[in-house]
Amino acid sequence: MSVQAIVPDYRGVVRDRFENFHGNQLVYVAWDKHLMFCAPFAFPVPPEMSFKSLLTDVATDVFAVHPEFDQLDWSKAEWLLDGQPFIPQLDVALKDQGISHKSVLRFQTPELKGYMGADI
Amino acid sequence: MNKNKVTTMAAKKLSLKEKYSLLTRDLDWEFSYQDRKDAFPMEEFEGIKITDWSKWEDPFRLTMDAYWKYQAEKEKKLYAILDAFAQNNGHLNVSDPRYVNAIKLFLTGISPQEYQAHQGFAHIGRQYGGVGARIACQMQSIDELRHVQTQVHAMSQFNKYFDGFQSWSNMQDRVWYLSVPTSFFHDARSAGPFEFLVAIGFSFEYVLTNLLFVPFMSGAAYNGDMATVTFGFSAQSDEARHMTLGLEVIKFLLEQHEDNVPIVQKWIDKWFWRGTRLLTLVGMMMDYMLPNKVMSWKEAWEVYFEEAGGALFKDLARYGITMPKYAALVEKEKEHISHQAWWTFYTHGHATGFHTWIPTDEELDWLSEKYPETFDKYYRPRWEMAKKLEAEGKRFYTKALPQLCTTCQIPMLFTEMDDPTQIAYRDTVYNGDRYHFCSDGCKDIFHDEPEKYVQSWLPVHQILQGNCGGPGVEQVLSDYYHFNVGADNMDMKGSPDEKRWKQWKGVA
Amino acid sequence: MSKVYLALQDNDEARYIVEAIEEDNPESTIIHQPAMIRIEAEGYLVVKRETVEEKMGRDWDMQELHLSLITLGGNVDEDDDQLSLSWNE
Ligand SMILES: [Fe+2]
Ligand SMILES: [Fe+2]
Ligand SMILES: [Zn+2]
Numbered sequence: 001m002s003v004q005a006i007v008p009d010y011r012g013v014v015r016d017r018f019e020n021f022h023g024n025q026l027v028y029v030a031w032d033k034h035l036m037f038c039a040p041f042a043f044p045v046p047p048e049m050s051f052k053s054l055l056t057d058v059a060t061d062v063f064a065v066h067p068e069f070d071q072l073d074w075s076k077a078e079w080l081l082d083g084q085p086f087i088p089q090l091d092v093a094l095k096d097q098g099i100s101h102k103s104v105l106r107f108q109t110p111e112l113k114g115y116m117g118a119d120i
Numbered sequence: 121m122n123k124n125k126v127t128t129m130a131a132k133k134l135s136l137k138e139k140y141s142l143l144t145r146d147l148d149w150e151f152s153y154q155d156r157k158d159a160f161p162m163e164e165f166e167g168i169k170i171t172d173w174s175k176w177e178d179p180f181r182l183t184m185d186a187y188w189k190y191q192a193e194k195e196k197k198l199y200a201i202l203d204a205f206a207q208n209n210g211h212l213n214v215s216d217p218r219y220v221n222a223i224k225l226f227l228t229g230i231s232p233q234e235y236q237a238h239q240g241f242a243h244i245g246r247q248y249g250g251v252g253a254r255i256a257c258q259m260q261s262i263d264e265l266r267h268v269q270t271q272v273h274a275m276s277q278f279n280k281y282f283d284g285f286q287s288w289s290n291m292q293d294r295v296w297y298l299s300v301p302t303s304f305f306h307d308a309r310s311a312g313p314f315e316f317l318v319a320i321g322f323s324f325e326y327v328l329t330n331l332l333f334v335p336f337m338s339g340a341a342y343n344g345d346m347a348t349v350t351f352g353f354s355a356q357s358d359e360a361r362h363m364t365l366g367l368e369v370i371k372f373l374l375e376q377h378e379d380n381v382p383i384v385q386k387w388i389d390k391w392f393w394r395g396t397r398l399l400t401l402v403g404m405m406m407d408y409m410l411p412n413k414v415m416s417w418k419e420a421w422e423v424y425f426e427e428a429g430g431a432l433f434k435d436l437a438r439y440g441i442t443m444p445k446y447a448a449l450v451e452k453e454k455e456h457i458s459h460q461a462w463w464t465f466y467t468h469g470h471a472t473g474f475h476t477w478i479p480t481d482e483e484l485d486w487l488s489e490k491y492p493e494t495f496d497k498y499y500r501p502r503w504e505m506a507k508k509l510e511a512e513g514k515r516f517y518t519k520a521l522p523q524l525c526t527t528c529q530i531p532m533l534f535t536e537m538d539d540p541t542q543i544a545y546r547d548t549v550y551n552g553d554r555y556h557f558c559s560d561g562c563k564d565i566f567h568d569e570p571e572k573y574v575q576s577w578l579p580v581h582q583i584l585q586g587n588c589g590g591p592g593v594e595q596v597l598s599d600y601y602h603f604n605v606g607a608d609n610m611d612m613k614g615s616p617d618e619k620r621w622k623q624w625k626g627v628a
Numbered sequence: 629m630s631k632v633y634l635a636l637q638d639n640d641e642a643r644y645i646v647e648a649i650e651e652d653n654p655e656s657t658i659i660h661q662p663a664m665i666r667i668e669a670e671g672y673l674v675v676k677r678e679t680v681e682e683k684m685g686r687d688w689d690m691q692e693l694h695l696s697l698i699t700l701g702g703n704v705d706e707d708d709d710q711l712s713l714s715w716n717e
Contacts, residue, residue, distance in 0.1 A: 002569065002570050002571045003569045003570070003571035003572045004165070004166060004311070004312065004315070004569060005165075005571075006161075006162060006165045006312070010571055011571055012570075012571040012572060012573075012574045012575040013574070013575055014551070014553060014574045014575075015574065015575055015576065015577060015578075015581070016553070016576075016578065016581050016585075017553065020585050021584065021585055022585070022586065024584075026581070026584065028523040028556070030523075030543065032542070032543075033541050033542070035463075035502070035535075035541065035543075036467075036502070036505065036516070037467075037518065038460070038463050038464040038467055038468075038518075038522065038531065038533045039464065039522040039523055039531040039532040039533045039543065040522065040523040040532055040543070041518075041520040041521065041522060041523065042520070042521050042522065042523045042524075042580050042581070042584065043520065044584045061519060062518070062519045062520045065514075065516065065519070067505075082547065082554070083545065083547070100554070101553070101554070102553070102554040102555075102556070103554065104523075104545060104547070104556065106545075115501060115502075115504075115505045116501045116504065116505070118497075118498070118501035118502075118541075119541035120501050120502050120505055135707070135708050136690070136691075136706070136707055136708050137707060179703070179704040179705055179706055180691075180694075180704065180706050181706060181707070182691070186691050190691060190692070190694050190695060193695060194694075194695060197695075330699050333698075333699075334635065334664070334698065334699055337663070337664075337698075338661055338662040338663060338664060339662075341662040341663035342662045349663050353637050353663070353664070353698055356697075356698045356699060357637075357694055357695065357696070357697050357698065359698075359699060360634075360694070360697045360698065360699055360700050361694070363699065363700065364700070364704045367703065367704075414661075414662060427631065428631075428633070428701045430630065431630030431631060431632075431701065431702075431715055432701070434630055434715070435630070435703070435715045435716060438716070
């Protein structure tokens with residue numbers, strides 16, 4: 001049973017359908033083991049946006065406040081897309097490399113240990 | 121009834137048991153020309169089987185005459201103190217102006233839920249075939265209405281002198297962190313009458329409400345806030361009855377039919393999990409927002425859940441009920457969640473309707489002492505970082521909106537409990553859409569009823585869909601949330617609250 | 629055996645009630661906390677009307693307990709003369 005309802009075949013309204021975001025899709029981005037940022041960020045972006053543009057035009061501004069950001073080399077970052085290892089193609093649109101509405105992108109930088117080496 | 125009989129009845133003083141039986145048995149009637157099922161249409165769809173409503177018993181055997189009498193007395197006592205509090209400028213006696221922010225969170229986060237409890241009990245009180253249950257729910261519904269009213273009255277004194285109290289009822293439906301308690305009650309109220317009673321009456325009132333009121337009200341006493349102590353304890357005197365009702369409900373359902381056992385267990389698992397997630401906000405209030413601290417969240421959890429709840433579930437074992445599914449995980453979480461939550465609020469302090477701050481050095485030491493296993497290792501470095509940034513004039517506020525858990529609606533701030541440096545991610549794809557969760561508990565709840573939770577009104581997504589005004593966060597805060605931006609939000613340091621306090625106290 | 633408990637507001641009335649509880653439940657533990665008094669005991673605790681009346685020096689209705697009660701743990705049974713808390717294990 002997909003819901004305990006008093007009427008038969010009850011169906012809920014899907015509130016976060018792609019169509020509700022006026023042409024954007026949601027992408028969540030997190031820098032693993034850098035808990036200065038308490039949770040992943042939610043960005044509304046066009047599915048046609050390139051991965052490079054997501055990094056430079058969207059993510060950079062938000063993550064740049066971290067003291068280790070200057071040492072961050074995007075080309076060395078390791079990525080997970082929805083929990084699976086992922087190699088991004090910088091000039092390809094998000095939608096053409098499997099980054100769909102409400103996908104989670106996490107990047108890991110094993111050589112950067114966070115503020116005071118405490119994964120912060 | 122003839123006149124003669126009335127006089128004889130009045131002459132004899134009825135015992136509690138007799139009065140209760142007259143009220144709850146002799147007021148009911150048989151349905152002779154209507155189908156009982158039409159009168160109580162919600163009684164069966166949840167799968168709960170009731171064979172004999174007359175087995176329902178209120179152990180307090182409270183009747184309406186006694187109810188009104190004692191509630192009136194409670195009110196008189198309470199309002200005498202609230203008057204004294206106002207006449208003596210009680211707001212000046214609080215330990216520290218930071219304290220008042222805990223009260224702002226209480227008014228916006230908790231009081232509106234008292235109102236939802238009132239509505240919920242009024243609704244289900246109509247839905248049961250048994251009079252005893254209907255009356256108990258009616259009394260609780262009136263109690264809960266009293267709670268919201270007394271809380272608003274008590275806090276109106278603070279509203280005259282501090283920012284952030286002005287639009288609590290509007291904020292309830294709109295503000296990102298307030299969707300956590302609001303959606304909790306929406307979830308319960310949109311369930312059937314038996315699930316509501318297990319959710320609110322048992323899981324919340326019996327198992328968890330002590331963690332909300334008792335340490336928090338002792339905390340108010342410790343911080344010189346007589347108004348809050350008084351409404352808190354006055355409400356809590358009803359709570360003792362609510363808790364007892366919650367426990368009686370569970371026993372009643374379990375005794376009525378063995379088929380009820382797995383249904384009740386599933387609800388206990390669900391609502392225990394939802395409740396502990398909700399109480400994250402309380403943990404944060406206790407550990408970070410009370411300047412004079414009574415006990416840590418961890419200690420409160422140990423006394424009020426592990427000890428008291430342990431006894432309860434041992435008692436229920438004879439029905440085949442076991443400890444809630446994620447109780448063991450929550451035992452680990454008590455070391456972490458208050459710290460993870462306050463860091464989240466601190467870093468989102470531009471978007472909160474109360475002030476946030478870095479704990480003082482003495483408070484940091486208190487936290488180290490209370491959380492020897494975790495605080496220095498995982499959490500103190502964050503505050504060292506925050507202090508450094510603040511000293512450089514770069515008080516840290518995050519620049520984008522957080523991802524939320526679909527079920528509990530809390531930002532995805534919780535870590536794996538075996539690795540507190542790693543955010544916990546859970547997700548699922550349902551009918552082609554992806555959904556995210558903070559935990560297995562929240563994912564389980566979604567999976568059980570996906571058609572319910574696909575409807576989650578997630579504040580971040582609503583903002584990003586353009587449904588909350590804007591375009592910028594600043595306009596959402598001022599026009600949609602009704603914050604006084606620059607006064608209600610941001611750091612305690614430099615706030616108008618702080619400035620006024622210093623003036624009143626004559627310190628520069 | 630698990631603990632049953634009740635907590636009362638720390639007020640004038642409650643002090644007599646606590647005295648009565650202490651007398652009727654010699655094994656109980658009384659814990660003073662800010663603004664409240666917690667009484668706990670292994671398995672069983674009883675509040676008796678007669679003892680409270682003796683301590684207060686006036687008539688006292690069992691249901692007046694609700695005016696000072698903050699919280700309790702255990703299965704409740706109340707009639708005109710007593711309120712008891714117990715666990716059945
Ligand atoms: Fe309440
Ligand atoms: Fe309640
Ligand atoms: Zn969750």
